[in-house]
Amino acid sequence: xxxxxxxxxxxxxxxxxxxxxxAAGLVAGAAGGVAxxxxxxxxxxxxxxxxxxxxxxxxxxxxxxxxxxxxxxxxLVAFDLVAGARRKEAAALMRRWSAAAEAMTQGGAPDGDDLxxxxxxxxxxTVTFGFGASFFDRTGLxxxxxxxxxxxPSFSADALDADRSDGDLFVQIGADDALVAFHALRTLQRAxxxxxxxxxxxxxxxxxxxxTARPMSMRNLMGQVDGTNNPKPSDADFEERVFVPAGGxxxxxxxxxxxxxxxxxxxLDAWDNLSGEQQDRVIGRRKSDGAPLSGGTETTPVDLxxxxxxxxxxxxxxAHVRVAAPSxxxxxxxxxxxxxxxxxxxxxxxxDAGLLFVAWQADPRxxxxxxxxxxxxxxxxxxxxxxxxxxxFAVPGGAKRGEYVGQRLxxx
Amino acid sequence: xxxxxxxxxxxxxxxxxxxxxxAAGLVAGAAGGVAxxxxxxxxxxxxxxxxxxxxxxxxxxxxxxxxxxxxxxxxLVAFDLVAGARRKEAAALMRRWSAAAEAMTQGGAPDGDDLxxxxxxxxxxTVTFGFGASFFDRTGLxxxxxxxxxxxPSFSADALDADRSDGDLFVQIGADDALVAFHALRTLQRAxxxxxxxxxxxxxxxxxxxxTARPMSMRNLMGQVDGTNNPKPSDADFEERVFVPAGGxxxxxxxxxxxxxxxxxxxLDAWDNLSGEQQDRVIGRRKSDGAPLSGGTETTPVDLxxxxxxxxxxxxxxAHVRVAAPSxxxxxxxxxxxxxxxxxxxxxxxxDAGLLFVAWQADPRxxxxxxxxxxxxxxxxxxxxxxxxxxxFAVPGGAKRGEYVGQRLxxx
Numbered sequence: 001x002x003x004x005x006x007x008x009x010x011x012x013x014x015x016x017x018x019x020x021x022x023a024a025g026l027v028a029g030a031a032g033g034v035a036x037x038x039x040x041x042x043x044x045x046x047x048x049x050x051x052x053x054x055x056x057x058x059x060x061x062x063x064x065x066x067x068x069x070x071x072x073x074x075x076l077v078a079f080d081l082v083a084g085a086r087r088k089e090a091a092a093l094m095r096r097w098s099a100a101a102e103a104m105t106q107g108g109a110p111d112g113d114d115l116x117x118x119x120x121x122x123x124x125x126t127v128t129f130g131f132g133a134s135f136f137d138r139t140g141l142x143x144x145x146x147x148x149x150x151x152x153p154s155f156s157a158d159a160l161d162a163d164r165s166d167g168d169l170f171v172q173i174g175a176d177d178a179l180v181a182f183h184a185l186r187t188l189q190r191a192x193x194x195x196x197x198x199x200x201x202x203x204x205x206x207x208x209x210x211x212t213a214r215p216m217s218m219r220n221l222m223g224q225v226d227g228t229n230n231p232k233p234s235d236a237d238f239e240e241r242v243f244v245p246a247g248g249x250x251x252x253x254x255x256x257x258x259x260x261x262x263x264x265x266x267x268l269d270a271w272d273n274l275s276g277e278q279q280d281r282v283i284g285r286r287k288s289d290g291a292p293l294s295g296g297t298e299t300t301p302v303d304l305x306x307x308x309x310x311x312x313x314x315x316x317x318x319a320h321v322r323v324a325a326p327s328x329x330x331x332x333x334x335x336x337x338x339x340x341x342x343x344x345x346x347x348x349x350x351x352d353a354g355l356l357f358v359a360w361q362a363d364p365r366x367x368x369x370x371x372x373x374x375x376x377x378x379x380x381x382x383x384x385x386x387x388x389x390x391x392x393f394a395v396p397g398g399a400k401r402g403e404y405v406g407q408r409l410x411x412x
Numbered sequence: 413x414x415x416x417x418x419x420x421x422x423x424x425x426x427x428x429x430x431x432x433x434x435a436a437g438l439v440a441g442a443a444g445g446v447a448x449x450x451x452x453x454x455x456x457x458x459x460x461x462x463x464x465x466x467x468x469x470x471x472x473x474x475x476x477x478x479x480x481x482x483x484x485x486x487x488l489v490a491f492d493l494v495a496g497a498r499r500k501e502a503a504a505l506m507r508r509w510s511a512a513a514e515a516m517t518q519g520g521a522p523d524g525d526d527l528x529x530x531x532x533x534x535x536x537x538t539v540t541f542g543f544g545a546s547f548f549d550r551t552g553l554x555x556x557x558x559x560x561x562x563x564x565p566s567f568s569a570d571a572l573d574a575d576r577s578d579g580d581l582f583v584q585i586g587a588d589d590a591l592v593a594f595h596a597l598r599t600l601q602r603a604x605x606x607x608x609x610x611x612x613x614x615x616x617x618x619x620x621x622x623x624t625a626r627p628m629s630m631r632n633l634m635g636q637v638d639g640t641n642n643p644k645p646s647d648a649d650f651e652e653r654v655f656v657p658a659g660g661x662x663x664x665x666x667x668x669x670x671x672x673x674x675x676x677x678x679x680l681d682a683w684d685n686l687s688g689e690q691q692d693r694v695i696g697r698r699k700s701d702g703a704p705l706s707g708g709t710e711t712t713p714v715d716l717x718x719x720x721x722x723x724x725x726x727x728x729x730x731a732h733v734r735v736a737a738p739s740x741x742x743x744x745x746x747x748x749x750x751x752x753x754x755x756x757x758x759x760x761x762x763x764d765a766g767l768l769f770v771a772w773q774a775d776p777r778x779x780x781x782x783x784x785x786x787x788x789x790x791x792x793x794x795x796x797x798x799x800x801x802x803x804x805f806a807v808p809g810g811a812k813r814g815e816y817v818g819q820r821l822x823x824x
Contacts, residue, residue, distance in 0.1 A: 050622070052622050072590065114634075114684060119631065176623065197761045208590065211533060219531065222526075342594055353594070
């Protein structure tokens with residue numbers, strides 16, 4: 001029996017390698033028939049489409065899953081080290097996790113695989129690892145903890161559940177197939193057995209590739225076009241906003257980033273009670289097409305000074321886009337890469353749904369913190385939101401081939 | 413402001429109509445570039461792919477979502493009528509729901525839409541409605557309740573949560589995009605306001621179109637290839653097994669079917685502790701490729717009499733495929749159309765995951781009940797499963813254009 005299992009895994013490995021080679025340079029989620037056709041000559045009875053065949057490199061100067069195009073499925077997970085697990089055990093875990101993540105993202109499978117993702121391509125799977133402040137205490141690495149990992153301040157809109165906040169280790173899994181994403185989650189959980197256990201875990205989603213003719217318009221569960229004003233890789237200051245530079249502090253974080261993770265519940269019943277015009281004024285954009293109330297189309301820069309004929313501000317004083325604008329926050333900005341969530345309904349029939357907000361920045365003290373302070377005081381949208389969990393993680397740079405993620409922290 | 417909202421909705425309506433016309437006869441989930449190209453001439457800046465543009469007709473002799481190809485996302489929902497809502501209010505609700513479902517499945521949107529699915533195509537959305545036994549009591553229609561809707565017997569492996577079982581009204585939503593599915597769920601909930609409220613709701617998923625080169629192999633979260641032995645529309649007895657015939661009892665169920673819905677938790681930690689060979693013997697098929705232990709490939713019929721050289725049965729006596737085989741159950745069979753679920757982890761780190769089992773049959777007393785009785789006594793797999801919820805619904809035939817689903821029950 002084990003023979004068949006092994007040969008299947010080997011086939012998947014081969015398919016994975018073929019996809020990896022054929023898809024080199026393929027941006028995750030982008031169409032690319034070439035990779036699909038390359039697979040047609042393999043063992044499989046029909047070619048994978050670009051969705052299944054698309055693979056994102058695991059190794060590199062930066063971890064995948066930060067500037068990678070949003071996938072349709074995500075798991076956000078925090079693990080805590082078990083009693084007795086310290087630096088040595090944590091290093092072994094990061095080595096096991098990195099090997100498993102490399103295999104799975106390239107379409108392979110680790111030994112003893114449960115076959116849940118068998119027959120599927122890597123489907124743009126990414127796995128991103130990070131460390132919470134408590135990790136440094138437990139592993140005796142307190143002296144190497146970055147200053148940027150200082151606890152986030154509390155905000156008046158917070159209603160935080162401590163059990164689903166923070167954590168020693170962070171894993172962000174993204175993929176364009178739900179079973180591929182679940183398989184990665186379960187595989188990493190099993191690989192952690194005896195060293196770390198799940199502290200909290202959240203399921204997220206975004207639009208499926210091909211479901212919309214406007215893939216740039218990611219609507220959230222309030223129906224708003226979200227992320228229009230995100231920093232773009234083509235921006236001159238994108239790198240310095242999002243990534244820790246070489247020679248930064250601490251040195252082991254070079255090429256890394258800090259992730260702020262918040263489960264932001266949307267109070268959808270209250271929101272849906274507003275008229276369309278009221279909703280537009282809360283946001284400062286037209287819900288229908290995302291265009292700012294100061295005029296133009298979705299991509300037109302917001303003109304915060306624009307006045308209506310009666311002299312009132314076209315973009316109201318407490319509109320979300322005004323309060324969040326970098327120009328109003330000393331230039332503070334972060335790369336938001338969020339997923340929607342929906343975990344059923346409360347006993348009173350209200351959906352437990354909203355945003356798994358994930359923001360990436362070179363330093364949260366110049367990104368999330370000043371922006372959220374401003375929003376907390378003056379954002380009209382905050383009446384319709386509740387921040388239910390919060391976490392901050394140091395996400396190190398990517399691993400070179402033969403390295404594991406976090407090796408520069410754990411072994412030097 | 414309202415002007416823009418309305419014109420957006422109108423545009424979506426037009427797009428929806430175009431997709432409906434262009435995609436007539438398109439099997440959900442099947443590739444079909446034609447519909448996508450038809451949309452390219454519209455208002456949208458880029459063509460929808462076949463995934464977004466694919467639409468499934470709402471009207472017809474049967475409801476959609478029974479023989480429709482499995483979508484990648486599902487919501488299973490039960491509603492209860494509120495106190496005071498009786499036959500008249502229930503009829504008005506079914507009329508509102510049918511109108512909303514027709515609009516959404518064809519890419520349109522009802523008035524006052526929240527725009528969560530704006531910019532997206534219908535993405536093979538289906539909405540399927542049914543009635544639970546309690547519906548007939550509450551609406552004064554007890555005399556028209558089908559005998560086939562008698563309560564299911566209890567089984568020894570049941571550990572049922574009454575709060576997430578049964579219900580007056582059933583809605584099954586399927587789509588290949590998570591936001592399209594959520595939008596449909598939320599829209600139907602809002603349309604029910606004042607008449608019915610959510611009793612329970614479950615999120616399910618399956619493989620994304622294009623993620624696998626073997627789309628017929630739907631693996632479940634145990635890693636098993638599932639559904640191989642399902643009745644097929646090409647089978648001579650498919651119709652009589654799955655659908656109530658014209659002139660059946662009761663007449664209003666002609667073209668309808670009965671849905672058994674069970675949340676079956678998989679005890680994955682126990683399962684993963686078995687070797688691959690042990691797992692194969694529990695199922696009676698090779699996990700690697702789905703081939704029966706009696707030989708051949710996935711599609712080879714199982715040979716239950718086949719012996720090993722030592723005289724033992726090739727397919728063990730308690731193997732799942734043996735105990736579930738129609739030949740062992742007086743020919744009883746049902747169309748299984750299930751989704752996986754994953755609702756996080758228990759406090760002890762065990763995944764709350766498994767199968768949202770949905771089985772369709774002309775009469776559960778000749779489908780689910782005898783098969784489950786047999787499984788309950790002798791299935792080796794049942795040690796690794798726990799039935800946590802149970803419901804049975806009468807799903808009437810489809811509505812003709814101008815009709816609503818259930819009209820023949822509620823108005824004649």
